[in-house]
Amino acid sequence: MPTTTNGRPAATVAVLGATGCVGRSVCDELLRSGHRVLAVARRPAPHTNASAFAALDVAAAAPGELAALLDRHRVDSVVNATGGWGTTAREMRYAHIELLERLVDGCAATSRRLRVVQMGSIHEYGPVPEGVLIDERHQPGPLTPYGLTKRTGSEHLLEQTRAGRVDGVVLRAVNVCGPHTTTASFLGAVVARLRALGPGEPLALDVADARRDFVDVRDLARAAVAALHAPAVGLAVNIGRGEAVPMRDLVEALFDVAGVDPATVRLEPAEVTSKGGGWTCADIRLAARTLGWRPRVPLRDSIRAMWEAAAGTTSLEVS
DSSP states (O other): OOBOTTSSBOOEEEEETTTSHHHHHHHHHHHHTTOEEEEEESSOOTTOOOSEEEEOOTTTSOHHHHHHHHHHTTEEEEEEOOOOOOSSHHHHHIIIIIHHHHHHHHHHTSSSOOEEEEEEEGGGGOOOOTTOOBOTTOOOOSOOHHHHHHHHHHHHHHHHHHTTSOEEEEEEEOEEESTTOOTTSHHHHHHHHHHHOOTTOOEEEEEESOEEOEEEHHHHHHHHHHHTTSSOTTOEEEESOSOOEEHHHHHHHHHHHHTOOGGGEEEEEEOOOOTTOSBOOBOOHHHHHHHOOOOOSOHHHHHHHHHHHTTTOOOOOOO
């Protein structure tokens, strides 16, 4: 019987949103560790590596349709990397709440009890004062529409886990960087602007006076794979580096790896408009205890990989 790199029997894992930044990295990590992968997204993409692909909009599909798909491929676990950020309350409800409701119903209708790993967000806790290390016991404050819908979806999965319908785990991830970061993110947008610059062309960039936790997408993918087998059912677990890094430092590191002449760049102060406020720093001790996970990729290496992967690419949206 085929086994994974950890010696477990090889299983089939469905990755929802497999063509997005996080989903494609999860697919790669699953294949590297010996799993079979069913990639699920609305449309196929040539960059997605998988054992099989299924075109499906999970938020619009009937639960029975999803259950039939998962049973047909003998799926044992699901990683939900769908969502994106959305721009309207309706889009966010559709992507973060209705999709989770249909996903749970579909998984519960299969012939086996499935592990469901939900890629959540640190913004589900809401903004916190500067200096606060956010742990999983932190009670949410005022939430943005994004944070509220993400948290509502995550809580639905955990409630249905307590009801015995699925085995759910929520990974509340900080901001993501690394290869193929979507241009919908701040750093991804900066990369796109730098790639479009002509030689010596000046650049004016608004940068907020904020400090945020960032994790490489490949480290996040490792956490998702670890959550498939770890004793973490029913838990929300923070995934980050546990460091609050000034945004200006990240931008300057990107300029450095891109070989940008500092004399051609003007950085302007900007208001904080993040969905999580001006400060995020995750307490990642629970991830170490329950998942056996710690971040491995140095932040500068992640920034370099983000720059190099963007060469010759177009905007990559989370599917």
